[in-house]
Amino acid sequence: MSRVITLTEREVRSFFLTPVGYIVIALFVVFASLVFNAGFEQGQPASMQKVFRWGMWILLVVCPAITMGLISEERRLGTFELLVTSPVREFEIIAGKFLGAMAFLILMLTPTLFHVALLEIYGRPDYGELACGYLGLLLAGSAYIATGLLASTLTTSQLLAYLATFLGWLAVLLAFVFAPTFLDDPWLTFAFASDPIPRLHDFAIGLIDMSNVIYFVSIAVFFLIVSNRVLEAQRWP
Amino acid sequence: MIVARSLSRKFGRFLAVDSLDFHIDRGRVVGFLGPNGAGKTTTIRMIAGYLPPTAGTVEVDGLDVVRAGREVHRRIGYLPEAAPLYSEMRVDEFLKFRARLFGIERSKRRRAIDLALRRCSLDEVRTRPIHQLSKGFRQRVGLAAALLHQPPVLILDEPTVGLDPAQIREVRALIRELAGNHTILLSTHILPEVELTCDQIIMMARGRIRAQGTISQLQQTGDxxxxxxxxxxxxxxxxxxxxxxxxxxxxxxxxxxxxxxxxxxxxxxxxxxxxxxxxxxxxxxxxxxxxxxEAASLEHLFVQMIADAEAHAAESDGGRQAGQKGEEA
Structure with missing residues (x-):
């Protein structure tokens, strides 16, 4: 466990020792603020529902940038060789990288607390609903990050890792958006049930449905397990 | 300390390392010598546990590298080719990170890091970011990281490549100094390097061992x-x-x-x-x-060995091509 913490710590630090971390945070804050601003008017409810509802799309752009270098860059620079010849197990590497990216995601969300402060100043926000929305963003982010981590184990190019994650999820999200135009009922119901966006909307309005939590967590766990397998297979064919 | 038995590695259909057998005793400084592309790095990576062999086995301190994985990693200090480092970290940060990965207890960490810094003469740069350091310093940071956990075996892939003559001499002196307490395996394509630092030489070309022994043994065969x-x-x-x-x-x-x-x-x-x-x-x-x-020159033997290997390869290629032609006909 201490090795996982060591790896997590190094990961978080390295985000802030390179420009990538700052660029990603700036990008996220700009998107989040634009969406927030659009709903921040007199007479509107004091909530961040818009930001949370759009979260799936905002994170789609940002999360692959967090994960793109996790393993691919280490492979390209050769530090991966040092990492796997030290006494760490593959799952510790995966866990360390994943937790590092999650910690970064949390740090990335903190500037939006400024929006919360604005709501407090100009209205009476529902803190339960806000906390719920943030939980939704973290869960959706964990699914993206686990997918991005897998992409990063499969290539030495950060750009490829980014594109694979971004385009893969974009295709999935668009397929759900346009599902009603090409699917009929038994299938459409099924598609609606596996669409992440309405699930994130539930969180945005302050609803914690256990099935939604399990939905995002199981996506993350699945991709983490696959990433771990990939690393093991590369090392011990 | 290190025993390889018909150790082989294929990349696709290319046989990079072809059934190596060698035996390295505790406390020896052994040089892998060979032209570029001889299979030195592949062999070293298999010993260090980075690449699994496609056939054969390699043991370090009696433990099979593939099966005992992590136990072997604890016994090896490894400096890969070109000394890859996290360049955004500071030297002491990096060493602390490595010390924690190797499970060095908090109470001993400080001392281990200080010792490694001193041995590699890195005190003056300990708080500098690695990306600001010269190649020589980076190489020594890599070496310090390899020494941190006091491993009985040190594996150094091309430890002097890209260094200036003064730095090369320093690294050689350091290797000689470390020789007493560690079994050291290093690779190089520079002949004087092994003559100056190693007790035993394993000459490789085209994935095979062409000659091995102590320097005087090899000189006799060449002489x-x-x-x-x-x-x-x-x-x-x-x-x-x-x-x-x-x-x-x-x-x-x-x-x-x-x-x-x-x-x-x-x-x-x-x-x-x-x-x-x-x-x-x-x-x-x-x-x-x-x-x-005239000291029988190892150089003569080395050049001879490469020429033989090339000739042999050309011959078998020729044979293969002839064979293919035969089949086509």
Whole structure:
């Protein structure tokens, strides 16, 4: 466990020792603020529902940038060789990288607390609903990050890792958006049930449905397990 | 300490390392010598547990590298080719990170890091970011990281590549200094490097071991016709020398009005001729101002080995092509 913490710590630090971390945070804050601003008017409810509802799309752009270098860059620079010849197990590497990216995601969300402060100043926000929305963003982010981590184990190019994650999820999200135009009922119901966006909307309005939590967590766990397998297979064919 | 048995590695259909067998005793400094592309790095990566072998086994300290994975990693300090480092970290941060990965307890960490910094003369740069350091310093940071957990085995892939002559000398001195406490395996394509630092040499070319042994053993195999250089003031030394037992050829060159330089080629298998040569010249009433046996050059052996390997490869390629043609016909 201490090795996982060591790896997590190094990961978080390295985000802030390179420009990538700052660029990603700036990008996220700009998107989040634009969406927030659009709903921040007199007479509107004091909530961040818009930001949370759009979260799936905002994170789609940002999360692959967090994960793109996790393993691919280490492979390209050769530090991966040092990492796997030290006494760490593959799952510790995966866990360390994943937790590092999650910690970064949390740090990335903190500037939006400024929006919360604005709501407090100009209205009476529902803190339960806000906390719920943030939980939704973290869960959706964990699914993206686990997918991005897998992409990063499969290539030495950060750009490829980014594109694979971004385009893969974009295709999935668009397929759900346009599902009603090409699917009929038994299938459409099924598609609606596996669409992440309405699930994130539930969180945005302050609803914690256990099935939604399990939905995002199981996506993350699945991709983490696959990433771990990939690393093991590369090392011990 | 390190034992390889028919160790092989294929990349696709390319056989990069072809059934190596070798044995390295505890406390030895062993050099893997070979031209670029000989399979040195692949072999080293298999010993370090980075690449699994496709056939054969390698053991470190009695443990199978593939099966005992992490236990073996604890016993090895590894400096990969080109010393990859997290360049955004500071030197002491990086060493602390490595110390924690290797499970060095908090109470001993400080001391381990200080010791590694001191041994690699890194004190002056300990708080500098790694990306600001010169190649020589980076190499030493990599070495310090490899030494941190005091491993019994050190594996260094091309430790002096890209360094200037002064830095190369420092790294060599450091390796010699470490030799007492560690079994050291290093790879290089520079011959004087192994002559200066290693006890034992494993020469590789095209994925195979072409020669191995101590430097003197290899010199003997390479040295079938030793040569002697002699400077004397005798005006006609050739005849007397030619009559000596074991002399195959004598040539002399006039250097000035008194001195001549004589080159003596001995017959294969002759014992050392230096004493008899001096005695012969003395018998003629002349004196010797220089006499030495030309150290059989490892270089000669090395060049010979590469040429043989290339010739062999060309031959088998030729054979294969001929075979293919035959099949086509």
């Amino acid at each position: 079938k016709t030793p040569r002697y250089l002699l400077e004397t003031n005798s005006s006609k030394p050739e005849n007397a020398i030619r009559e000596m037992k074991g002399v195959a050829d004598v040539q002399s060159v006039v250097m000035d009005e008194h001195w001549r330089r004589v080159t003596v080629v001995a017959a294969a298998g002759t014992p050392d001729l230096r004493e008899p040569l001096a005695a012969t010249v003395a018998k003629m009433g002349c004196s010797v101002r220089e006499l030495h046996r």
